[in-house]
Amino acid sequence: MTTTDSAFPGPVDYLDQRTGLGSAIKTFARKIFPDHWSFLLGEIALYSFVVLLISGVFLAMFFVPSMNETVYHGAWASMQGVTMSEAFKSTLDLSFEVRGGLLMRQIHHWAALIFMAAIVTHMMRVFFTGAFRKPREVNWVVGFVLMILGLAAGFSGYSLPDDVLSGNGLRIADGVTLSLPIIGSYMSYFIFGGQFPGTQLIPRLFTVHVLLVPGLILALVGLHLFFVVLHKHTQYPGSGRTDKNVVGFPLFPIYVAKAGGFFFIVFGVIALMAALFTINPVWDYGPFDPSPVSAGAQPDWYMLFLEGALRLTPGQLEVVIAGFTIPLNVIIPAMIVPGLLFTALAAYPFIEAYATGDKREHHVLDRPRNAPVRTASGVALLTTFLVLILAGSNDIIATQFQLSINDITSVFRVLLFVGPAVAFWITKRACLALQRKDRELVLHGHETGSIVRFASGEYIEVHKPLNEHERWLRVGYEAHRPIAIAPAEDSRGVRRKGYRRDRLRQRVSQFFYEDRVEPVTPTELAAAQSHGAHDAIAQAPDALPQVESQPVGGGQHLVTPNAQVTPDERNL
């Protein structure tokens, strides 16, 4: 084959013959992606990770990961003659003597905070829209692991400058490690290469921070994105969008420009923050020394929930059994509570699939109101984290608002249990109310503000029916019902096997779907329009069809409208 009769110019032809580039271009260049602002959250996470890689490579050129002691004689006057580790000294040097180094350090730290924030909000978007449903459960787990790795990357990097603030963070990490039953003291030696603080930790953290964790993150980001391409992106509900299609714009040129441009916007915003806002001024804190500590010390925001859990747990929980100390006042907040919260988060898609019994693929997202228990569960989980995060700042709250730290802590102890329950209840009720508002709007249309007087003297307001696109957005969802199970005994009164398991599943399913609002059906709409007769003014009000007297649907009737639904169905 010669190149002259090919559609490809020389270099592309060369590559295609060796890589099959042509097929890849044909498959991917015009691949369709849906458009929505909330899809950018994941992009922010990806792009801030790229910014972390770029700025991290820069910093690694100048940082010395060593705990050997040295005396500072650099540019920063207030640290002259202070004994410090080489890690701390090189941090000062790369901030003050490498031109642009301080900017890169600030970019790196801000990008890390934004990276975690973007991961968390992206996860919230995926959760509240049900994007984790089949076939994306595995990718949810991949994303979950990425979040955990993000925490590991953040904590290991935060500790590298070997300043007194992060040093006390490591001291806390050591205290938590020591609390582990049986192996605690050995795990502490494992991490620190002996007693705290030792001389091994910074080099070890450096390897974890620049090689191990980012390597894993890169690999899993690759897997995460591979799944996105394989599954094709989810889309928000709307006219023309189904579980069988994907509606949007082609990768080339629209997303090359939009997503490519967005990288520069994300980087630009991080650069602006780095230019204007000081972050982690280690030159004010000073090098690590086991003795000093500053009041009002806070970890980076993504570690605050752990800090808050540690602050809230009362000390009485520490017990001694047969001479062995079990510090439950540390184990519970630092391991059991986060363990439970994170397990619940990772397992949620599987729990919901179990309750739903739904085996179909879902590519159209849910509006959060149309999944009240899911939305409420998510808000409850977030409330738990929020209470813990606030508790992690209880000293700041106390000084800013002139309150007693003891009172604040006691209030948070109660709120940790009450807050999520109240949040769950309010959110679920709000979702159901929004669904009823949707029903109301579909059945009665928009208020127009024009009042009509009948010959009989009655006044009514004319309502304008929704157009089919407006209507579809509000009726095109599915209200899951609790799963039906076979009865405990067959026709001859013999108890069947597996009934108890089925019953448990039904209970879970009832928790999820017992309270629900069904979408308006065409029959209901027809009935509502004929009884209201607002648009057919000629019809006399007393000639209403019989159907009117039935409690069909209106938002204010808290009933499932369709009277002929399956017998197992329960009303609100």
Place this chain on the structure above:
Amino acid sequence: MSAHDSSTHDGSKDVVVHTSDTLPERFSNPGHPEHHLRRSDQDPRANKRAELQVVVLFLISVIGTIGFLVAYFTVTPAGTPSSIRNSNLLLGLGLFFGLMGIGLAAVHWAKSLMNDHEKSEERHELRSPEPVRAQAVEVIQEGVADSAIGRRGILKGAMVSALALFPLSIAVPLIGNIGGNWNVSTLKHTMWKKGTRLTIDPTGRPVKASDLTIGSVFHIIPDGLDKTADPMEEKAKAIVLLIRLDPRDLKIAPDREGWSYDGIIAYSKICTHVGCPVALYEQQTHHLLCPCHQSTFDVADGAKVVFGPAKRPLPQLPITVDSEGYLVAQSDFHEPVGPSFWERLK
């Protein structure tokens, strides 16, 4: 099993709402909404204007990068806070404009000039079709048969043993070395011993009882700390807070008679919760507060916990004065200092 498999999202036929009898059970998808043209699609002048805006945004980026380079070569950070701040600010702003110009230009281009007709693509179920599954099972079975593994139990056992054991050659040396000497009993002792002088942190100046007035607090390290093999590790365990109270305020437990000297009392500075230095002392209440998690200890009453996540009192260092009047330790602490761990009482 479930009651919801009758409905589907797809379907293209339009529903006429008002006809009776034949109303479907659910509404169906009305199909793609009508496309709306943008101003730049209809008005050539608006189109031209959008193009100009994109060009200007790219130019802002170019100016930003030039500005960055100018700042790099002209604004010298000279060690003073203001020069460092200026350098950081100008470099950061240059970078911001250099990046933001490109970003906004690209997005504006895409939104105002590129074709914005939505397209629709089919999705395909991920599940492999049944014949493909059957073939997959077949090729695996063929492979298993080819390998002849099915019949050879002892071969399988040998293979599994070899694969399971070989990582030991990496794990054993790693675990053997990674914990240093693995002598965790050193956690239970500090370098304080009978006669060790209490000295000021960090200068190392010895303290006399007369140096302390009532209400004063000294941060203390043991004499000779910097001559030890691992000063950081020793310091992390041995730091002490020395406080002088009015002897009338001091409640002394019977088994600690003689551990303090004329109202001067010494406690470990390491929090018994997770090990932060307990450094905030409130003179009026005699309370010591850990700034990390707010465990509060009552100095006047054996450093018992009055609030917060710690359980145990801060260990007390028994002190006295030597012949020259300097404060010295009577012994090491009588219990391990710092956070709790499994074998601390063993």
